[in-house]
Amino acid sequence: MKRRKFIGMLAGAGACLAASSASAGGTHHFTGYPESFGVLFDSTKCIGCRKCEAACNKVNELPAQPVPFDDLTVMDKRRRTHHDTFTVVNKYAVGDKPVYRKQQCNHCLEPACASACFVGAFKKDKTGAVSYDASKCVGCRYCMIACPFEIPTYEYHDPVTPRVRKCTMCQPRIEEGKLPGCVEDCPKGALVFGRREDLLGIARERIRKHPDTYINHIYGENEMGGTSWLYISGAPFSQIGLREDLGITPAPQFTSGPLGVVPAIVGLWPVFLTGAYALTKRKEKISEEEQHHAVAEAVADAQAEAAKKLKAAMDKAERDKQAAVDREVKKALKDAEEARKKEAEAADAGEQ
């Protein structure tokens, strides 16, 4: 078996597998666990007081921050989440008024981080939270690349046991029946916690009731296949730092095809090799048998031919021999005749 042929077979098998699993990924759309929770952020109500940041710091027992939480000047710069800040509020100038937006993990229904994680450190929980298990994590940071919202962060300062860090939606608190820290401390009701279905209803109702206050869109309802954290706003979402180019396809759908093949290929490797080996072996055996057969046939043919030739030669020799005998007999007879004639002539001459 030639190497080229073997690789070709492999590629063909891979393509078949890929096609089957990609179509499986394409038809499957997970719309979140029923009854799962979420948070609705309303940018028209947020006043940028940073109470949510302070609460987050407290309930997650994060390190003390260099700048106190009542210092609002930090919002003059655009900030992002860090390993020790799971949420930040950013200020955006829209028209002549500041508009604030809280940033944290959006807890996608089909998380990109989880789909990129090959050790399953991320899990979408039935509460709606996307949880992280540090004991499984190998620190590859694929999740950070995969997340379209640039959320997961990494403890680069920790040389021994660095973890990926992000908002947990306060899953432990939710399980205790408490509200997430940020929601509990928001004085303005800019954050509403509840079942995602109810939140969508509330958001729609607000938009319907105040048509000139809100943009008619709930960010997170369908973005990236839907998120548990939802946003409504009076300013265009692109102007408050929310990407509007993400589309509505969940991240796993983009990767499930190609990535779905990987374990299959890995698992089937021995099978393929064994198969290939068996094939080669069988082929060798067959060719050997064929060769034997051919040789035997050739030998038989050769022998038959030789016998034929021998027989012909023998016949010829026999015929030659016979001819020679005949010739000799004829010659002897002739000689005898001549001798007899000479004797007769000599007798005749003598008599005269």
Add this chain to the structure above:
Amino acid sequence: MLRWVGILCVSMAVAGIGLNALGGKQEQVATKQLGADLVTIDTLKQFGDLEYPVVRFEHDKHTKAVEGKCESCHKVTGNTVTAKFKREADTTAAELKAVYHDNCIKCHTDTSKAGKKSGPESGQCRTCHAGPAETSRTLPTFDKSLHYRHQSSKMVPAPAGQKDNCSKCHTQDKPEKRNLSFAENKDQSHEKCVSCHMEIAKAKQPSGPVECSGCHDATVRATFKKVADAPRLEAGQSDFALLMAEPAKPSAEPALVNAVPFNHKKHEETNENCSVCHHTSSTKGVVACSQCHTSLGKEEGAFITTEQAMHRVTAKASCVGCHAQAQDKKQCAGCHTFMGRTGQKTEASCAKCHVSITAGPEMAQDKTMQVNTAAMLFDTRAKSDTVVKIDEIPENIEIGVLANEYQASKFPHRKIVQKIMEGMKDDAMAAYFHASPNAVCSGCHHNSPASANPPKCVSCHGKGAGPLTEAKPDLKTAYHQQCIGCHTEMGIEKPAATACTECHAAKK
């Protein structure tokens, strides 16, 4: 070696461009802001898609260049200027194109030959075809004051044999039959206004603007003289009207149940001109709403039914829409923003406009009777909320039910009510619509029957937010939303929303 460097450079550049096209952030080209004299020439649009971007034409610039001689570009007969460029009517696409190209380019070439500064010539297509531009051009509002100044002007005499000079502008108007349409389109209105202004200017009399910025520049319009108490526009309208739904079947008598008495005079006083409600009056004249908006809708009214025409909250010309806009005023927005735009849909709120009267069929035919009925209904209406007695209102209230990080908040309750009442003082709408007992209190003490002793906030808004069952905020949110929300809507800048200790002092 050098060749490889070159190839590398080129491929990097191509890759760069490709990336840019794929998703690189491209800086928006800052659009040049042009003046109020920008005319966008897109005449060929009527023949299909344009091959080139629309032309930006700065009219005032050109008027100056031809020293105000309109006839350089427009047909002038006597004192009338034709609005279209070098032609009377639009013919075919090819001809139109030729009209513009031949005339514009020829003039530009001649001007530059004469050694003067000139515009683009043949081959510089994109200099004119530069596409749409930002402009400071805005539409003028021909308000009551302007109307009165025209109507009372010595330079606009009444036609022979007529008492008023209406038909000078409202050309189809006859004293015996009112038709107050003005112009069918932009061309017509420009021809009318500019021709007349020019004529008066020729007679060396004070006249109206003839250049674009004179009407289309907001800063120039702000300098117009305002006649404070322009007399009422007379178009034979009655002071009151009784608005009724037309009968569903032509033969049936109109049901007078739930008719709306309408104070036409009051609405004239508070609006700029007839077009605010009669929104097609400039082209079609002032006609009754029901002429286009019927109970089933018809084509002239874009199939918008009477009900929609009167109640659509997002429409500027509908009753409800216009009243909703009035609530955007700072002194109203504090309470009304939270009520939302969808209205309360309660019988009480409908009954504010709709009255239930029963009358014989003769009323349907008799307009005078309707007018009198409407007037009578207005007379009997309450004009203000007489229940509110300022000195009976609690003066200061301590809100300490949630005190935790901060001390209790000292709330100057009476002062705030007074401030709200002050904002409604001379507002007729507020006077009537807040006339039910304790209506003003409902601004904050909402969603419960209006009373002088409203229930405590905490009786609806729970202290801790349990799992969410409806869109009702918890107590802390309710307080902050009400106070901060109202301050924001009313434009009260102090205390700032994030200045926590200004409302409740920090705990020692």
